[in-house]
Amino acid sequence: EDQVTQSPEALRLQEGESSSLNCSYTVSGLRGLFWYRQDPGKGPEFLFTLYSAGEEKEKERLKATLTKKESFLHITAPKPEDSATYLCALLGGSGNTGKLIFGQGTTLQVKP
Amino acid sequence: DAGVTQSPTHLIKTRGQHVTLRCSPISGHKSVSWYQQVLGQGPQFIFQYYEKEERGRGNFPDRFSARQFPNYSSELNVNALLLGDSALYLCASSLDKGQPQHFGDGTRLSIL
Numbered sequence: 001e002d003q004v005t006q007s008p009e010a011l012r013l014q015e016g017e018s019s020s021l022n023c024s025y026t027v028s029g030l031r032g033l034f035w036y037r038q039d040p041g042k043g044p045e046f047l048f049t050l051y052s053a054g055e056e057k058e059k060e061r062l063k064a065t066l067t068k069k070e071s072f073l074h075i076t077a078p079k080p081e082d083s084a085t086y087l088c089a090l091l092g093g094s095g096n097t098g099k100l101i102f103g104q105g106t107t108l109q110v111k112p
Numbered sequence: 113d114a115g116v117t118q119s120p121t122h123l124i125k126t127r128g129q130h131v132t133l134r135c136s137p138i139s140g141h142k143s144v145s146w147y148q149q150v151l152g153q154g155p156q157f158i159f160q161y162y163e164k165e166e167r168g169r170g171n172f173p174d175r176f177s178a179r180q181f182p183n184y185s186s187e188l189n190v191n192a193l194l195l196g197d198s199a200l201y202l203c204a205s206s207l208d209k210g211q212p213q214h215f216g217d218g219t220r221l222s223i224l
Contacts, residue, residue: 004154031210043116043202043215044155087154091210097168098143098209102154 002027002092006103013078013110021073021106023088032091033071034100035064037084044087047073078110114139116216118203124222125193133188133219137205143167144186145213146178147202155202161186162209198223 005024013019025033032051036044048057050066057064061082063074073086085107089100117136125131137144143162147155157170161180175191184205190197200220204213 034212036215041217043204043217046212046214049212089154098145098160098162098206098211098213099157099168099170100145100147100155100204100213101157104152104154 002090002101004088004090004101004103006086006088006106008106009104010107011109013075013108015079015110015112016077018074018076018078020075021086021088021108023071023073023103024069025071025088025090026069027090027092030090033066034089034091035071035073036087036089038087038105039084047086075108078108080110080112083108083110116203116205116214118201118216118219120219121217122220122222124224126224127193127195129193130189130191131193131221133190133201133203133221135186135188135203135205135216137184137186137203138214141205141207141214142184143206143209143211143213144180144184145204145206146186146188147204147215148172149200149202149218151199158188160209167209193223195223197221 035047038044048064085105089102092101145160146158149155159178160168200218202218204215206213
């Protein structure tokens with residue numbers, strides 16, 4: 001069964017203190033791994049898609065990487081505005097569907 | 113360009129009633145998916161429609177149904193509401209069933 005587990009559940013950082021969020025997954029055939037950011041009261045905002053092991057994507061202070069079992073979201077020198085819940089999702093199901101299987105998220109708080 | 117729009121933003125119902133939630137996708141997107149998000153958890157897949165046909169269904173009871181219209185907008189219907197149906201209902205659209213999904217800000221449904 002396709003499954004996604006994120007750790008830690010919550011993370012508190014000081015402004016400028018770099019860290020990484022982990023997304024472990026099991027899937028019969030990887031068709032895509034997605035990272036989203038979700039602010040309170042809002043829908044998830046798309047950040048990155050990764051399709052194969054070794055792939056990396058960057059956007060401002062965020063960098064996503066992918067291995068055969070895990071994905072990491074690296075946050076370099078975070079700012080308070082990076083505070084949000086970060087969600088990882090697998091593209092699951094058969095090739096005919098676009099079902100996203102989400103982890104429970106990591107809630108990041110960056111203090112000034 | 114307008115993003116995914118959902119209506120209403122908030123809704124209060126009582127047990128046993130039914131509800132209809134609406135979603136307009138990003139212009140040009142032919143795939144619409146519905147997710148349920150309970151507080152503190154990641155979104156759970158309910159349905160996906162592509163070109164007006166159901167392409168995936170999650171582990172939800174038959175009280176949940178959906179459809180997609182010729183203009184690619186979509187409705188989610190829930191009958192015989194239960195207290196446990198209280199959640200944020202998210203709609204997402206994508207160009208195709210395997211492409212990144214872009215989410216609206218959801219409908220917050222409260223069941224009394």
